[in-house]
Amino acid sequence: MSKVVPTYHQRVAQEKRALIVTAATELFLELGYDRTSLARIAERSGVSRATLFKQFPSKAALFDAIVTESWSTAEEEDPPPAGNVVDGLTAIGRRYAELLSRPQMTDLFRIVIAELPRFPELAHAQFSQGKVPYFESVRSYLRAEHEAGTVRIEDVDLAATQFLGMISNYVFWPTLLVPGWKVSAERVAQVVDEAVRTIAARYGASGPATSAND
Template sequence: MTAQPSEYHRRVAAQKRTSIIEAATRLFLDSGYDGTSLARVAEAAGVSRATLFKQFTTKAALFEAIVTEYWKVDEEEAPLPEPGDLRAGLETIGRRYVALLTQPGMAALFRIVIAEVPRFPELGETQFELGKMPYFESVRRYLAAENAAGTALLDDAEMAATQFLGMISTYVFWPRMLLARWEPDDSALTNAVDQAVLTMLARYGAPGSHGA
C-alpha cells in the first residue's frame, strides 16, 4: 500500500514547483526558448535535476506550465458575473482582462512565442490552446448566458467575445509589443474598458436591461 504524501511534503513540492516556474520564466525571457536548457533551469531554481524532471519531463511541459500560470483565472475566487446586468458584467470582465494583460512579463511571454514560433510552432499552439482560448471561452459563456437571460441580443456569442476583448487588447496590450515605453495610466486603462463596454451595449444590449 502506497503511503499518501503528507501536507508538509505537498507544500514542499508546491514550493519547488513555484521556484522552477519562476526560474524558467526568467531564463526564457532572458535567453529565449531555444537558449534555455532544463539543466540551467534546475540550477537557477536551486533544485536537483531529478527534482525538476519529476515535475517536468520536457522543456515543452515546463513552458506549458508557464503559459497556464500567466493566464490562470481562479473562478472560485473570481467567478464569472451572474447574467442580468450586461453593463456591470462587461465592466467586471473588462477590468479583469486589463489586469491579466498588464501583469509583469505577459508582453515578454508573447514576444518569446512570436520570435520562436517559426522553429517551434508548438509554442504558438500552447499559448493559444492553454492560454488565450480558455479565457476567451469563459467570456463567450458569459455572453451566451446574458443572451439566454434576455439581457443581450446576439446571434454569435463567439464573435461578440472576440469584438469585446479585441477592443480592449488593441489599446491596452498590443502597443506594448512594439513600444517599450507604452504605459498608459490607470485612468486611460479604465477609459478603454468603459468605451468598449459602451460599444457592446449599443450593439448588443437589450433595451432597459443593462443597468443605469
C-alpha cells in the same frame, strides 16, 4: 467556496514550482527556447535536477505550465451571473485588463513570437491552453446574457472578440512594440468602461431571447 490550506510539503513544492517557472521564463527570453536546457533551469532556480524533473518531465511540459499560469486569474473567480450586461462585462473587462498588465503575460507572448518560426508548437500551446479557454469563458457569458434577454447577439464569437480586442489593443499590444509604454490605472478603467458601453449599445435588448449561435 472553502479553500484547502496546503501542508508544509505542499507549500514548499509550490514555492519551488514558482521558482522553476520564473527561472525558465527568464532563460527562454535570454537564450531562446532551444538553447535553454532543463539543467540550466534547475541551476538558475536553485533546485535540484531531480526536483525539477519530478515536476516537469520535459521542457514542453514546463512551457505549458508557463502558459497556464500566465492566463490564470488571480483568484479564479466565477463568471458574473447573467442579468446585467454592464456590470458583468465591467467585471470581466477589469479582470482581463489586469491579466494583460502582468509582466509574465508580455514575457509569454515575446517567447512565442521569437520562437514561432522554429517551434510552432509553442504558439499552439499558448493558443489552445491559454487564449482559447479564456475566450470561451467570455463567449459563454455573452451567450448566457443572450438567453437571459439582456442582449441580442447573433454571433457570440464576434462579440467576444470585439470586446476583448477593444481592451487588448490599448492595454496590451503596444507594450510589445513601444518601449516604455505605460497605461495608468485611470486610463485602463476608462478603456474598459468604453468597451462595455460600446458592446451594450450595440447588442443591448429587452424581452426573451430566441436564439444564439453555438
